[in-house]
Amino acid sequence: MAGLLLKNISKTYPGQVTAVRNLSLEIQDKEFLVLVGPSGCGKTTTLRMIAGLEDISAGELYIGDRLVNDVPPKDRDIAMVFQNYALYPHLSVYDNMAFGLKLRKMPKGEIRQNVLEAARILDLEDLLGRKPKELSGGQRQRVALGRAMVRKPQVFLMDEPLSNLDAQLRTQMRIEIARLHKKLATTFIYVTHDQTEAMTMGTRIVVMKEGLVQQVDTPQHIYNHPANRFAAGFIGNPRMNFLEVSFKEQKNGLCAGLGGVLLSVPPVRGAALRAKGCRQGGKAILGIRAEHLALRPLEGRFPACPPELPLVRGRLEFTELRGAENYHYVTVQGREVVVRAQPEYRGEAGQEVEIVFNLAQAHFF
Ligand code: ADP
Numbered sequence: 126m127a128g129l130l131l132k133n134i135s136k137t138y139p140g141q142v143t144a145v146r147n148l149s150l151e152i153q154d155k156e157f158l159v160l161v162g163p164s165g166c167g168k169t170t171t172l173r174m175i176a177g178l179e180d181i182s183a184g185e186l187y188i189g190d191r192l193v194n195d196v197p198p199k200d201r202d203i204a205m206v207f208q209n210y211a212l213y214p215h216l217s218v219y220d221n222m223a224f225g226l227k228l229r230k231m232p233k234g235e236i237r238q239n240v241l242e243a244a245r246i247l248d249l250e251d252l253l254g255r256k257p258k259e260l261s262g263g264q265r266q267r268v269a270l271g272r273a274m275v276r277k278p279q280v281f282l283m284d285e286p287l288s289n290l291d292a293q294l295r296t297q298m299r300i301e302i303a304r305l306h307k308k309l310a311t312t313f314i315y316v317t318h319d320q321t322e323a324m325t326m327g328t329r330i331v332v333m334k335e336g337l338v339q340q341v342d343t344p345q346h347i348y349n350h351p352a353n354r355f356a357a358g359f360i361g362n363p364r365m366n367f368l369e370v371s372f373k374e375q376k377n378g379l380c381a382g383l384g385g386v387l388l389s390v391p392p393v394r395g396a397a398l399r400a401k402g403c404r405q406g407g408k409a410i411l412g413i414r415a416e417h418l419a420l421r422p423l424e425g426r427f428p429a430c431p432p433e434l435p436l437v438r439g440r441l442e443f444t445e446l447r448g449a450e451n452y453h454y455v456t457v458q459g460r461e462v463v464v465r466a467q468p469e470y471r472g473e474a475g476q477e478v479e480i481v482f483n484l485a486q487a488h489f490f
């Protein structure tokens with residue numbers, strides 16, 4: 126069991142590519158930490174530095190209380206699961222799982238005990254005699270996990286372990302890995318570019334962009350309180366709507382002007398925006414999620430709009446049916462806005478619609 130401490134860690138590859146910049150992070154013992162971000166943001170590099178497969182250019186890495194910058198990978202008590210499984214094709218499932226233990230000269234009986242225990246937890250007991258090519262993708266992934274498990278490491282590192290699986294299996298393995306984490310009660314550090322995996326698996330998420338940490342927090346907190354526009358847009362599916370607005374001071378308080386429509390900003394939010402220097406005529410990006418918008422179809426004539434209920438007109442382009450909830454894509458002043466609606470809502474493509482904005486849940490960037 127161990128927590129980790131990353132202190133101002135940077136990595137510059139030969140040729141001056143700085144893949145990770147000044148990364149500081151405290152990882153708790155038994156935590157499920159997810160590093161998430163677009164391709165090239167430095168996730169794999171971070172994981173490989175923790176594993177000892179890549180030198181650290183600057184900074185300090187502690188596993189437990191031990192400074193491990195110069196400790197070779199095999200002495201770090203860490204196991205890594207790779208995206209491509211890296212199984213030996215000519216060895217059986219049993220021998221694949223036992224391989225690392227044999228190298229370490231563990232007594233045969235103990236190897237057998239560890240492999241059988243991992244096989245039981247991962248539901249591989251009936252497959253121990255098979256070769257990798259006789260397994261499905263999901264089974265191969267479980268063997269790769271098993272090979273990491275038999276060593277009983279202090280920390281598991283996983284680099285996009287589900288990206289070679291089809292969508293349904295990915296969902297299933299997501300749950301299995303989260304369950305495995307509970308069962309093993311060990312620190313997991315998991316890398317993915319997929320925000321759904323990050324949201325559903327992580328006890329905490331680190332959002333990265335271009336080698337820099339953007340935000341570290343629980344999935345729910347990042348979803349509700351994104352630190353910046355990047356985190357707001359990266360976490361959440363569908364993506365948060367972003368619309369350019371300009372502020373107007375009105376008698377009843379600060380408003381965000383969207384085209385010709387004035388959306389009133391809740392007083393508390395208005396005060397916070399003024400404190401940040403937002404004034405009459407100032408511009409900002411309004412960020413609002415699909416579930417904080419609602420749709421009203423235009424039936425014949427326009428109903429009179431009470432001034433406190435801001436309505437923005439647009440054209441319904443198409444609807445994404447998801448079953449329990451549907452997402453409607455509406456063009457507003459040339460911009461696409463996605464709105465969540467209940468399944469009862471019937472709208473047809475091409476129809477003119479009104480969007481109800483509730484700025485209580487809005488963000489300004
Ligand atoms: P991610 O896993 O988030 O996709 P990586 O950590 O693999 O990102 O890469 C981060 C950056 O470092 C990228 O710009 C990548 O091209 C660069 N990079 C990765 N590995 C090497 C390497 N061995 N040599 C030089 N540059 C590298």
Ligand code: MG
Nearest residue numbers: 165168169170
């Ligand atoms: Mg990677």
